[in-house]
Amino acid sequence: xxxxxxxxxxxxxxxxxxxxxxxxxxxxxxxxxxxxxxxxxxxxxxxxxxxxxxxxxxxxxxxxxxxxxxxxxxxxxxxxxxxxxxxxxxxxxxxxxxxxxxxxxxxxxxxxxxxxxxxxxxxxxxxxxxxxxxxxxxxxxxxxxxxxxxxxxxxxxxxxxxxxxxxxxxxxxxxxxxxxxxxxxxxxxxxxxxxxxxxxxxxxxxxxxxxxxxxxxxxxxxxxxxxxxxxxxxxxxxxxxxxxxxxxxxxxxxxxxxxxxxxxxxxxxxxxxxxxxxxxxxxxxxxxxxxxxxxxxxxxxxxxxxxxxxxxxxxxxxxxxxxxxxxxxxxxxxxxxxxxxxxxxxxxxxxxxxxxxxxxxxxxxxxxxxxxxxxxxxxxxxxxxxxxxxxxxxxxxxxxxxxxxxxxxxxxxxxxxxxxxxxxxxxxxxxxxxxxxxxxxxxxxxxxxxxxxxxxxxxxxxxxxxxxxxxxxxxxxxxxxxxxxxxxxxxxxxxxxxxxxxxxxxxxxxxxxxxxxxxxxxxxxxxxxxxxxxxxxxxxxxxxxxxxxxxxxxxxxxxxxxxxxxxxxxxxxxxxxxxxxxxxxxxxxxxxxxxx
Amino acid sequence: xxxxxxxxxxxxxxxxxxxxxxxxxxxxxxxxxxxxxxxxxxxxxxxxxxxxxxxxxxxxxxxxxxxxxxxxxxxxxxxxxxxxxxxxxxxxxxxxxxxxxxxxxxxxxxxxxxxxxxxx
Numbered sequence: 001x002x003x004x005x006x007x008x009x010x011x012x013x014x015x016x017x018x019x020x021x022x023x024x025x026x027x028x029x030x031x032x033x034x035x036x037x038x039x040x041x042x043x044x045x046x047x048x049x050x051x052x053x054x055x056x057x058x059x060x061x062x063x064x065x066x067x068x069x070x071x072x073x074x075x076x077x078x079x080x081x082x083x084x085x086x087x088x089x090x091x092x093x094x095x096x097x098x099x100x101x102x103x104x105x106x107x108x109x110x111x112x113x114x115x116x117x118x119x120x121x122x123x124x125x126x127x128x129x130x131x132x133x134x135x136x137x138x139x140x141x142x143x144x145x146x147x148x149x150x151x152x153x154x155x156x157x158x159x160x161x162x163x164x165x166x167x168x169x170x171x172x173x174x175x176x177x178x179x180x181x182x183x184x185x186x187x188x189x190x191x192x193x194x195x196x197x198x199x200x201x202x203x204x205x206x207x208x209x210x211x212x213x214x215x216x217x218x219x220x221x222x223x224x225x226x227x228x229x230x231x232x233x234x235x236x237x238x239x240x241x242x243x244x245x246x247x248x249x250x251x252x253x254x255x256x257x258x259x260x261x262x263x264x265x266x267x268x269x270x271x272x273x274x275x276x277x278x279x280x281x282x283x284x285x286x287x288x289x290x291x292x293x294x295x296x297x298x299x300x301x302x303x304x305x306x307x308x309x310x311x312x313x314x315x316x317x318x319x320x321x322x323x324x325x326x327x328x329x330x331x332x333x334x335x336x337x338x339x340x341x342x343x344x345x346x347x348x349x350x351x352x353x354x355x356x357x358x359x360x361x362x363x364x365x366x367x368x369x370x371x372x373x374x375x376x377x378x379x380x381x382x383x384x385x386x387x388x389x390x391x392x393x394x395x396x397x398x399x400x401x402x403x404x405x406x407x408x409x410x411x412x413x414x415x416x417x418x419x420x421x422x423x424x425x426x427x428x429x430x431x432x433x434x435x436x437x438x439x440x441x442x443x444x445x446x447x448x449x450x451x452x453x454x455x456x457x458x459x460x461x462x463x464x465x466x467x468x469x470x471x472x473x474x475x476x477x478x479x480x481x482x483x484x485x486x487x488x489x490x491x492x493x494x495x496x497x498x499x500x501x502x503x504x505x506x507x508x509x510x511x512x513x514x515x516x517x518x519x520x521x522x523x524x525x526x527x528x529x530x531x532x533x534x535x536x537x538x539x540x541x542x543x544x545x546x547x548x549x550x551x552x553x554x555x556x557x558x559x560x561x562x563x564x565x566x567x568x569x570x571x572x573x574x575x576x577x578x579x580x581x582x583x584x585x586x587x588x589x590x591x592x593x594x595x596x
Numbered sequence: 597x598x599x600x601x602x603x604x605x606x607x608x609x610x611x612x613x614x615x616x617x618x619x620x621x622x623x624x625x626x627x628x629x630x631x632x633x634x635x636x637x638x639x640x641x642x643x644x645x646x647x648x649x650x651x652x653x654x655x656x657x658x659x660x661x662x663x664x665x666x667x668x669x670x671x672x673x674x675x676x677x678x679x680x681x682x683x684x685x686x687x688x689x690x691x692x693x694x695x696x697x698x699x700x701x702x703x704x705x706x707x708x709x710x711x712x713x714x715x716x
Contacts, residue, residue, distance in 0.1 A: 072677065075684035079657065086653055086692050090646035090699050310661045318653075341703060345696040352689030359685045485643055557632065564639050566707040 002396040006147035009400035013407040020178045041333045047346035049176045050330045052183030056413035057139040058465050065378035067362025078355035084321025089344040092322050094337035095484045095563035111483045113553040114491030120498045122428040124475050125325045129421035132468040133449040140410040147403040160450045163415045168439040182412040189405020190357040193386050193398040200389040215370040217272045223371040224269045231279035233259050243268025278370040305524045312528025320469030323476025326416035336567045421445040467509035474533035475502030478541045487556050493545030501537020505529045638710040649699045
């Protein structure tokens with residue numbers, strides 16, 4: 001990949017983000033402006049912003065890489081990411097907007113009239129936000145390293161710095177424009193190269209069969225393995241090796257690898273002839289790496305119990321989307337509940353349209369960049385494809401475009417998360433004195449995940465994203481669904497449910513990452529906790545609420561009316577006469593409500 | 597320009613900023629003391645609509661992993677893999693949008709009915 005083009009493209013994406021962010025600064029004057037863009041964002045713009053915020057590095061690079069490495073089963077990731085919005089639409093979107101709260105803790109407090117519920121929700125928002133930021137920053141380091149040759153830590157720190165500047169400068173109004181712009185950038189960055197890639201694929205005189213197994217090298221290919229791997233061969237393989245295989249040093253001599261398992265030391269370079277099958281990677285514990293039966297579902301690429309894993313994934317993504325704090329805060333920027341619904345449908349279309357592309361890259365990556373399957377660096381598939389398939393200056397330019405899109409993916413999700421974490425920190429942790437305290441709060445909001453990602457080094461990135469979804473699904477999903485639809489919810493019930501559901505999901509994946517259990521059902525259950533932790537959260541919330549029936553908040557009926565009755569449409573039906581009882585219109589101080 | 601001390605005269609053109617004011621009563625809620633019966637009926641209907649859509653989603657998508665296990669082995673019949681790709685890679689997304697749109701139409705109709713009930 002041409003580094004000059006890459007550096008220029010990434011810099012351009014960052015500069016555009018900062019410029020659009022700072023133009024927002026001039027029109028962002030009041031608290032309301034700052035947090036929720038004064039609730040004047042029209043649905044299509046808001047939907048673009050939601051999509052821009054939502055499509056993270058995991059969507060832009062990760063899905064294609066997973067599909068290339070592990071096959072069709074991984075398509076459940078984008079399906080779940082999109083379907084989560086349908087669940088959000090039917091249960092949460094409009095009532096949440098009508099609740100008039102800014103953040104999830106605000107919702108918990110106003111619905112349950114309880115400071116304790118607010119505090120627990122706040123802690124969980126910060127926890128989910130940091131968990132989700134961690135893989136973004138790590139992925140940023142990885143990609144920027146690949147594109148520009150910078151050391152890995154620098155990429156994460158750079159993205160963190162840009163995000164802090166952009167968020168602290170303009171708040172939500174500027175973020176709205178930035179996110180909408182970044183959705184367009186991300187879509188363009190995948191769509192335009194995809195057109196050229198498909199043309200090149202069709203123009204290929206010997207197009208490979210799409211689902212051939214195992215994949216084979218198409219031309220003379222040189223591969224350097226960066227970390228020690230074990231590979232499995234089903235047939236003898238002729239190759240030229242410089243480095244160490246099975247503990248024996250080779251120095252550029254030809255070698256025939258016999259069928260069986262071989263260990264390749266880090267730094268070893270192979271030269272494969274055309275037509276040679278790609279050796280199959282084995283994970284440390286002997287499970288198959290996934291190159292086998294790639295095109296079939298439930299091929300067991302990930303885990304021992306693929307059916308359970310698939311349902312764990314479905315459960316976490318379908319129900320977790322509604323609990324992601326950076327997604328929720330965007331719904332408060334809609335003018336009313338009706339607009340919130342329409343926004344969500346547009347988001348479904350935008351996100352679904354985007355997700356048509358990554359599987360194509362995964363497919364092509366398997367055909368034209370099979371060496372990544374050997375090095376395990378499959379997340380790079382999207383980035384290297386233009387160079388491989390198109391080549392020349394055109395390939396470099398398309399590669400640079402993709403790099404800019406990847407950069408937008410990190411920036412948008414990271415800035416959305418930072419905004420919501422900083423919002424909670426400034427309102428609930430630091431003394432709440434308005435906008436002035438929001439800016440200092442962005443610093444800890446970013447600094448903590450940056451420190452952790454620097455210290456932790458190579459945390460499994462996909463696990464951290466899955467954890468964030470699972471924790472959100474088992475804590476905020478019960479809180480929102482029961483809080484909106486069930487009058488019987490009490491503050492003790494909500495707190496107990498948040499702690500039981502979110503706490504157990506957190507514990508489960510903390511155990512997975514720490515790794516005392518390597519295999520078997522216990523490991524699978526802990527790695528995909530949503531299947532049992534979501535029902536646990538719901539049950540705890542319901543049972544404890546039933547047990548504390550005398551603590552049902554006094555204002556429940558009024559809150560329900562506020563959540564579910566439609567706002568009076570402007571200019572339709574009866575004239576909008578000023579009413580004596582606007583008691584529920586706005587809970588914020590009048591100074592923030594009225595504009596000059 | 598002008599004598600020092602005289603403020604400069606400016607002609608202001610363009611639309612006033614009225615749309616930020618009372619013309620957008622986005623946050624005015626049902627004003628009358630809440631009609632509990634109408635509210636309950638609205639909530640029930642919205643919840644029924646929501647759970648219908650959710651049940652459709654779970655019933656179709658949620659059963660797919662099971663259905664896929666019943667497909668013939670792609671090494672024997674390559675076509676079965678293509679079905680999975682077509683369903684998960686493409687067909688799911690338009691279906692989600694259609695389902696979402698259908699829900700919005702239904703939910704807005706429920707709300708209109710309630711408002712009409714309130715204001716005969």
